[in-house]
Amino acid sequence: MSETSGSASVSTKLQRIAEMAKRMPQAVLTTLSHHIDIDLLREAHRRSRKDGAVGVDEVRAQEYASKLEENLASLLERFKSGTYWAPPVRRVHIPKGDGTKTRPIGIPTFEDKVLQRAVAMVLEAIYEQDFLDCSWSFRPGRSAHGALDALRAGLMKMNGGWVIEVDIERFFDTLDHGQLRQMLDQRVRDGVMRRMIDKWLKAGVLEEGAVHYPDGGTPQGGVISPLLANVYLHHVVDTWFEGVARPKLRGEAFMVRYADDLVIVCELQGDAEKLMAVLPKRFGKYGLKLHPEKTRLVRFTKPSYKSAGKDGGEGGAGTFDLLGFTHYWRRSYRSRTWVIQRKTASSRLSRAIRRVMAWCRTNRHLKVVEQFKVLASKLRGHYQYFGLTGNGRALKIYFTAVRREWHRWLNRRSQRNTMTWERFEKLLQHYALPRPILVHSVYRAQRSRDSRSRMR
Numbered sequence: 001m002s003e004t005s006g007s008a009s010v011s012t013k014l015q016r017i018a019e020m021a022k023r024m025p026q027a028v029l030t031t032l033s034h035h036i037d038i039d040l041l042r043e044a045h046r047r048s049r050k051d052g053a054v055g056v057d058e059v060r061a062q063e064y065a066s067k068l069e070e071n072l073a074s075l076l077e078r079f080k081s082g083t084y085w086a087p088p089v090r091r092v093h094i095p096k097g098d099g100t101k102t103r104p105i106g107i108p109t110f111e112d113k114v115l116q117r118a119v120a121m122v123l124e125a126i127y128e129q130d131f132l133d134c135s136w137s138f139r140p141g142r143s144a145h146g147a148l149d150a151l152r153a154g155l156m157k158m159n160g161g162w163v164i165e166v167d168i169e170r171f172f173d174t175l176d177h178g179q180l181r182q183m184l185d186q187r188v189r190d191g192v193m194r195r196m197i198d199k200w201l202k203a204g205v206l207e208e209g210a211v212h213y214p215d216g217g218t219p220q221g222g223v224i225s226p227l228l229a230n231v232y233l234h235h236v237v238d239t240w241f242e243g244v245a246r247p248k249l250r251g252e253a254f255m256v257r258y259a260d261d262l263v264i265v266c267e268l269q270g271d272a273e274k275l276m277a278v279l280p281k282r283f284g285k286y287g288l289k290l291h292p293e294k295t296r297l298v299r300f301t302k303p304s305y306k307s308a309g310k311d312g313g314e315g316g317a318g319t320f321d322l323l324g325f326t327h328y329w330r331r332s333y334r335s336r337t338w339v340i341q342r343k344t345a346s347s348r349l350s351r352a353i354r355r356v357m358a359w360c361r362t363n364r365h366l367k368v369v370e371q372f373k374v375l376a377s378k379l380r381g382h383y384q385y386f387g388l389t390g391n392g393r394a395l396k397i398y399f400t401a402v403r404r405e406w407h408r409w410l411n412r413r414s415q416r417n418t419m420t421w422e423r424f425e426k427l428l429q430h431y432a433l434p435r436p437i438l439v440h441s442v443y444r445a446q447r448s449r450d451s452r453s454r455m456r
Contacts, residue, residue: 055109
């Protein structure tokens with residue numbers, strides 16, 4: 001079977017699972033593991049990243065692929081018989097926030113990633129029928145930019161409001177296994193798959209040569225972790241807000257959640273204050289704790305027409321952050337009316353610049369062409385995420401910082417400091433760094449929403 005026909009076969013199978021789950025929204029599904037066969041494992045392998053870091057077994061994707069059919073057959077047999085052993089994940093730490101703290105990331109073995117993806121594909125087909133519109137993370141056809149667009153559209157429609165920034169302390173480390181099992185029980189009770197999920201939850205963490213077995217949490221970096229996190233927060237906050245909290249509010253309200261980053265917007269201050277009072281209790285019921293300083297209520301009402309100045313903050317309007325962007329009110333250049341703009345959050349911009357500085361410092365010995373390729377890739381990646389309408393100034397700051405740091409560390413490759421700005425400008429004629437570009441247009445997004453509304 002070719003790769004194309006095999007992928008089509010798997011897609012058909014997953015569609016049947018999704019249709020079954022949709023027909024039976026309250027049903028508990030007990031026979032699912034038979035859907036995981038050699039074709040699904042092949043497709044899971046095809047979708048798995050091949051350039052990721054190696055796990056504890058130090059087996060690379062290329063080595064695993066050299067005997068792919070033999071390895072997948074063995075993996076399927078061990079999964080079905082229950083003899084598959086979930087290896088410990090290798091833990092590394094990456095900078096977080098302003099760089100003073102780190103976030104732990106778990107790196108599973110490549111084979112474990114393939115099996116996790118196969119199980120996640122089946123579970124995703126089921127839970128996509130249950131998840132709500134307020135959830136935007138790690139779902140087909142949804143993205144961080146979709147969440148940002150939905151938030152902006154809702155705020156503009158409401159003319160602003162009172163925004164609750166919710167920050168969950170160490171969510172991926174404190175997720176309660178017992179609570180998660182009870183949530184899964186409401187939809188999935190297939191013995192083979194549930195035992196496999198338990199093995200992943202109990203898999204140890206290898207750090208500094210020792211294996212630890214945490215009591216809670218799901219390792220960031222595991223393929224199945226985002227889905228389990230979505231299931232957890234679907235029960236903790238999504239269904240509660242939509243089905244219990246919002247109907248009791250006096251004014252309009254909506255929520256946007258991307259993984260453990262979420263904001264709740266209320267039309268009325270009183271509604272927002274009530275939610276602020278009850279949210280810690282709601283999360284505490286499921287073993288989660290809200291950060292007392294980062295969880296805050298922000299007045300984000302539309303400034304009055306006569307407010308002086310251009311930016312939000314005037315007339316009582318504040319600012320808030322979500323997904324690396326600071327949201328604020330600003331007068332439109334065209335109509336002079338108040339609109340919501342997004343700019344790169346100062347902490348994210350500073351962190352991005354520090355990372356470029358560190359890369360230029362440690363890689364200044366590389367050939368200029370090699371340095372150029374990496375820096376150009378970093379710039380394009382930055383524009384791809386942060387290139388929103390209205391964020392041009394922050395993009396230019398990042399572009400200028402990359403140029404400055406590249407020149408600075410090229411100039412330090414020798415003690416003679418021969419890379420003058422004149423020489424550097426000539427070098428840039430051959431190795432022109434990509435200039436800032438606004439990849440995501442708020443106007444295109446609005447036209448797309450209007451078109452979908454007319455079709456409905």
